[in-house]
Amino acid sequence: MGRFWAIFFVATAVIAVAVSWFSPALHWWFPGDGKAHSNLGLRIDDLFHLILVIVSITFIGTHAALGYVLWRGATIKPEDKVLFSHGSHSLEVIWTIVPAGILLFIALYQMDVWAKYRVKSFSPAETEAVAEVTARQFEWRIRYPARGKKLQPTPQPDDVYTVNELHVPTGRPVSISLRTEDVQHSFFVPELRVKQDAVPGLVIPVWFDVIDRRTGKNAMELVCAELCGWGHYKMKARVFAESDEEFEQWREKIAGEQFDDGFKKAAE
Amino acid sequence: MQRSCCYLAVGLTVLVAGCGKGPQAEFSLREETTDLIPEAQKVVKTTLKEKFGSPHELIAWQRFPVNYGGVKGSVTEVAAEGKSVVVEWDGDATQVAKDAPLIWVSGARTGEKTSVGSVATYDAAKKELTWTGGSDPAPVAGDKLVIGFGKSLQTGRAVYMKNCMHCHGVSGDGNGPTAQYLNPLPRDYRSGVFKFTSTLGPEKPTRDDLNRVIKYGIPGTYMPSFLWLGDKETESVIEYIRWLAIRGEFESRVDNDLAGDFSQKTIEAAAAKAKANYDAAKGKEKPEKPQSAAAAKSAAKDKFAEYLKSDVPELIDGSAKFIAEAWAHSEEAESLIVPSVARVTDDAASRERGRRLYLSDKGKCYTCHGIQGRGDGAATEDFWKKPGSEEYYTKRGLHDTWGKPLQPRNLTLGQYRGGRRPVDIFRRIYAGIKGTPMPGFGRTALKDEEIWDVVNFVMSLQYESTPTKAKAAEHVVHSK
Numbered sequence: 171m172g173r174f175w176a177i178f179f180v181a182t183a184v185i186a187v188a189v190s191w192f193s194p195a196l197h198w199w200f201p202g203d204g205k206a207h208s209n210l211g212l213r214i215d216d217l218f219h220l221i222l223v224i225v226s227i228t229f230i231g232t233h234a235a236l237g238y239v240l241w242r243g244a245t246i247k248p249e250d251k252v253l254f255s256h257g258s259h260s261l262e263v264i265w266t267i268v269p270a271g272i273l274l275f276i277a278l279y280q281m282d283v284w285a286k287y288r289v290k291s292f293s294p295a296e297t298e299a300v301a302e303v304t305a306r307q308f309e310w311r312i313r314y315p316a317r318g319k320k321l322q323p324t325p326q327p328d329d330v331y332t333v334n335e336l337h338v339p340t341g342r343p344v345s346i347s348l349r350t351e352d353v354q355h356s357f358f359v360p361e362l363r364v365k366q367d368a369v370p371g372l373v374i375p376v377w378f379d380v381i382d383r384r385t386g387k388n389a390m391e392l393v394c395a396e397l398c399g400w401g402h403y404k405m406k407a408r409v410f411a412e413s414d415e416e417f418e419q420w421r422e423k424i425a426g427e428q429f430d431d432g433f434k435k436a437a438e
Numbered sequence: 439m440q441r442s443c444c445y446l447a448v449g450l451t452v453l454v455a456g457c458g459k460g461p462q463a464e465f466s467l468r469e470e471t472t473d474l475i476p477e478a479q480k481v482v483k484t485t486l487k488e489k490f491g492s493p494h495e496l497i498a499w500q501r502f503p504v505n506y507g508g509v510k511g512s513v514t515e516v517a518a519e520g521k522s523v524v525v526e527w528d529g530d531a532t533q534v535a536k537d538a539p540l541i542w543v544s545g546a547r548t549g550e551k552t553s554v555g556s557v558a559t560y561d562a563a564k565k566e567l568t569w570t571g572g573s574d575p576a577p578v579a580g581d582k583l584v585i586g587f588g589k590s591l592q593t594g595r596a597v598y599m600k601n602c603m604h605c606h607g608v609s610g611d612g613n614g615p616t617a618q619y620l621n622p623l624p625r626d627y628r629s630g631v632f633k634f635t636s637t638l639g640p641e642k643p644t645r646d647d648l649n650r651v652i653k654y655g656i657p658g659t660y661m662p663s664f665l666w667l668g669d670k671e672t673e674s675v676i677e678y679i680r681w682l683a684i685r686g687e688f689e690s691r692v693d694n695d696l697a698g699d700f701s702q703k704t705i706e707a708a709a710a711k712a713k714a715n716y717d718a719a720k721g722k723e724k725p726e727k728p729q730s731a732a733a734a735k736s737a738a739k740d741k742f743a744e745y746l747k748s749d750v751p752e753l754i755d756g757s758a759k760f761i762a763e764a765w766a767h768s769e770e771a772e773s774l775i776v777p778s779v780a781r782v783t784d785d786a787a788s789r790e791r792g793r794r795l796y797l798s799d800k801g802k803c804y805t806c807h808g809i810q811g812r813g814d815g816a817a818t819e820d821f822w823k824k825p826g827s828e829e830y831y832t833k834r835g836l837h838d839t840w841g842k843p844l845q846p847r848n849l850t851l852g853q854y855r856g857g858r859r860p861v862d863i864f865r866r867i868y869a870g871i872k873g874t875p876m877p878g879f880g881r882t883a884l885k886d887e888e889i890w891d892v893v894n895f896v897m898s899l900q901y902e903s904t905p906t907k908a909k910a911a912e913h914v915v916h917s918k
Contacts, residue, residue, distance in 0.1 A: 309655055309662040325852055327901055333654050333663040400616060404601070406666045431781035431890075432861030 172244030180237035201360040208378045211363035213283050294343040297377045302347040305355035305368045308401035330425045334407035339417045345377040356396035380411035463493040465609040470693035478700040490685045498588045503766040504681045507590020513581045520576025522568040533586045545581030594678025597671045610682035620660045628686020631873040634856030639869045639878045642768035648676045658853045691757040705734045775865045782890035792895025800883050806846035811899045813848035839873040852900035863893045
């Protein structure tokens with residue numbers, strides 16, 4: 171029976187590693203095409219992969235050791251003498267210092283990515299505030315400044331509005347002002363690796379730079395990542411990343427619809 | 439080992455049993471229906487069941503202008519002695535396949551002469567089709583048929599049950615499980631009244647109106663945007679909502695007609711009143727002893743048996759006809775409100791004219807929306823009578839036709855429930871908001887140019903500078 175369990179637990183670990191190994195090929199991986207679509211997202215992915223390598227080595231190493239111990243215990247002969255141990259001081263020092271060193275390395279290594287995302291002086295100096303995104307139960311309401319104007323903290327008569335549809339220019343850093351009308355929400359665009367809580371009473375700038383064009387069916391998903399009530403699952407929107415020209419054209423079109431006085435239709 | 443297997447088996451059994459189906463959804467009846475005498479109630483119930491079915495077994499009554507779905511076809515050639523036909527399809531023919539339900543909508547095979555059949559074989563290359571259910575009478579070229587009839591309604595139901603039902607309720611009565619937590623309450627479709635429409639005062643909403651509400655939501659309420667639903671899903675759910683509204687209005691119209699003579703409450707109240715009169719007059723003369731409530735109900739039962747033969751078929755037919763016409767008419771061009779003049783230039787002069795109209799006796803907007811547009815007019819402090827009765831509402835302020843308290847819109851918030859396009863606000867002022875005390879001003883009190891002035895004024899209210907602190911403080915002292 172002991173051998174069965176030894177094989178069982180080792181096999182479990184082997185299957186876990188095998189499944190993880192093949193999962194990117196099976197699309198059991200990051201959302202979308204599996205790649206990050208912002209420069210910062212690529213760096214976040216690099217961090218993820220680094221940690222994945224460290225964790226994988228640790229996982230395989232510890233499971234190999236555990237498997238060995240199980241197997242030895244199962245195959246021990248009744249006449250063999252059992253070895254009693256009261257611990258090894260040097261071994262304990264090693265397994266404390268090595269993980270501590272790894273953790274310290276990760277903590278320091280990731281700092282500049284974090285700073286770039288969250289600390290103002292490390293973020294790109296010129297980010298254009300493209301829109302104000304207001305979360306509410308259970309939708310995203312979005313306000314854009316009129317063409318050639320800057321986003322103001324309060325609504326302006328020529329602002330352009332959309333719901334559940336965020337359009338941004340691609341290829342340069344842009345930011346949105348994130349607010350919430352009611353409870354806490356979280357602005358999450360998985361393909362950009364951007365996530366930020368929306369907190370009542372605060373206006374939080376969130377910056378990102380989309381590297382490629384994402385329009386039509388390729389538009390990215392924007393979801394709420396903070397359980398905000400019974401309709402949380404409904405809080406889905408789409409993010410369209412377009413060239414400057416396309417973005418302006420789209421804004422003109424939406425503005426035209428928004429300021430429609432219904433009169434032209436009669437003349438047709 | 440054995441024991442763990444045993445635990446596993448028990449655990450799995452519990453899991454599987456826990457995933458069993460819940461109770462089947464049912465359409466609920468109106469209070470007015472359950473108040474009818476049992477005989478009348480039964481007729482309403484069976485009619486509804488027969489004509490509309492239940493949520494799990496929908497019946498598409500073809501009298502109504504609802505797009506029930508399916509692909510229409512027209513016979514171009516008859517072959518094999520009337521046993522097979524070549525069909526020209528009007529739309530997506532991919533759903534034409536073996537076993538798809540088939541009905542004939544014109545020609546000799548229409549209606550009750552043949553049972554609802556299904557497609558037996560279909561050759562997509564030749565567009566040749568055979569069907570089950572016999573070939574007598576045989577179709578001729580030009581006959582029309584529909585494959586997959588009712589599909590859209592089914593899709594609509596699935597979308598509705600998943601996304602809408604938990605607020606708007608199974609029968610569209612605005613009383614789903616989450617409704618109790620919401621303010622304002624979800625719409626009760628069953629009166630066939632929808633607030634935000636592009637149509638004239640008495641008209642129903644258009645498909646496009648419902649589409650806008652579903653796609654963009656209603657800010658300031660709990661209705662969120664469903665932009666991420668697919669086009670097919672949105673179209674189907676619009677038809678389902680129209681169908682639910684028609685079903686509800688049909689029930690309501692039949693009830694209203696029957697309630698005059700066959701409402702239990704009315705009969706009981708009349709009997710009680712007659713008895714009170716009798717008791718009061720006892721000493722003076724010798725009045726006739728009035729009927730007891732039970733006797734009155736029994737009389738109503740006899741009367742209903744007669745009414746059932748003489749008037750009920752016509753009542754059902756007439757109600758269906760009226761509702762069908764109303765919904766069809768709302769889609770016609772003449773029902774749509776189209777401004778006769780372009781928007782008046784939004785300048786200070788226009789806004790000032792709008793402000794004067796807002797405060798004038800012609801507009802009287804201020805009585806509800808307040809002098810500053812904050813939705814705090816004098817009307818919100820009054821007690822109002824219930825429509826068609828001498829009774830007053832128990833709460834101060836305005837009420838909608840569903841009998842719920844209603845706040846006039848605070849126009850300074852920049853929150854436009856029916857849409858923020860100038861034409862949306864024009865239409866609100868022109869035709870009012872259905873089901874609410876907001877009246878229509880178009881064609882009567884205000885000319886189109888004047889409405890545009892009011893639109894310009896109302897849309898500017900959001901951007902007016904806020905009062906300075908000193909002024910605000912002064913105001914507080916003053917109001918004390």
